Amino acid sequence: MPRDLLIVVTGASGHVGGLVAAELAHRGIPFRAVTTHPERLPDLGGADVAVGGYAEPDTLMKALEPGDRVFMVSMHAPPERRLELHRAFVDVAVRRRVGRVVYLSFVGAGPDASFVHARSHGATETMLAESGLPFTAVRNGMYADEIASWFDPDGRITGPGGDGRISLSYRPELAAAIVALLTDEAYDDRQVVNVTGPESFSLAQLAAVASEVTGDAYRYAPLDREEWIDYRKGVGRPDWSIEAGISYYDGVRSGEADVVTNDYRALTGNEPLTIREVVALHRAEMPLSSGAAARPG
Known part of the structure; x- marks a missing residue:
């Protein structure tokens, strides 16, 4: 069939x-x-x-054409491997002379971030800037639609984030913002956008909201740093995931996760969901709900 597509979506079978x-x-x-x-x-x-995928550059050479506006999904992998895969994508995008890249990044991306994934996202943003490709980095927080995973089977948030505040990003809203960037050239001057919910909150406040919405007893009961690492090892998490998790909570304590902007409204004209609304939507998935699957927190 003749190829006249201008938009390309990588990771199209992912979240x-x-x-x-x-x-x-x-x-x-x-x-x-x-x-x-x-x-x-x-x-x-x-x-x-x-x-095709990033690990097979030849497949990307066939998937991309000059002028394409491409959503570049970020890889879920240890930072070193992520950057290898991202480099493979960027190299092909340069060779194929794509028109624009919309890259899925993370809030606070940069070399000085506590969160190891924010550092690798920052390195990818630098990679894109140095490539000469026109691009927009879409930075999101942790995913609000995974709200249940913040709690262990006993309804506790155990991460050692102290009194630091976080914002979350709801995936359907993130996708709507990305589509706006892919389809409307009026936003091409935006090199960085932050797509977050409308508020930030401490982990204790998050637990309180979950309790108020569901009527169940959720609470913030942080472990200390080494206890949390041992706990995650005990539930079988790989070392790279544990390092990422504890570095995220380090960033929470230092204020790196407290990011709230109006970018979602500006891009879509819609109001983002509040955390109370998100909890209500995902109430059945919460660990203290009847029938909810047990999960580590």
Whole structure:
């Protein structure tokens, strides 16, 4: 079939990429979905599908064309591996002379961040800047739709974040903002946007909201740093994930996660959900709800 697509979505069978692809399909906007797992794709309204990924640059060479506006999903991997994969994508994007990259980053991205993933996101933003590719970094916080995972099976938040405040990002809202950046050239002057909820809160306040909305007894009961690391090892988390988790809480204590902007409203014209509304939407998934699966907090 003739290729006249201008928008490309990588990671189209993943969480954020899948939502971006679904939103484009819902709007009837032609695009190409790039995925390593085409069998996981839902009906995308006739979108072109390319099988490929960052670990196989030759597949990206076939998926990208000059002038494309590309959503660059970030890889869920240890920082060193993430940067290798991101470098592979950027190198192909330069060779294929894509028109614009919209990159999924993280709030506070930069070399001095406590959170190791924020540092690798900052390194990727630098990589993009040095490549000469036009790009926008979309920085989000931890995902609000995973609100239940903040609590252990006993309803505790155990992370040692002290009194630091956090903001969260709701994936459907993040996807809507990304679609706006991909489809509207009026936003091309924005090199960084932060897509967050409308408020920040301490972990104790998050537990209090969960209790008020659900009627169950959630609480903030932080472990100390070494206790939390040992606890995560005990539930089988890999070392790189534990390092990322504890460095996130280090950043919470130092204020790095306290980011709230109006960028979502500016890009979409919509109001973001409050944390109270998010908890209400995901109430059935909360660990103290009847039938909820047990999970580590």
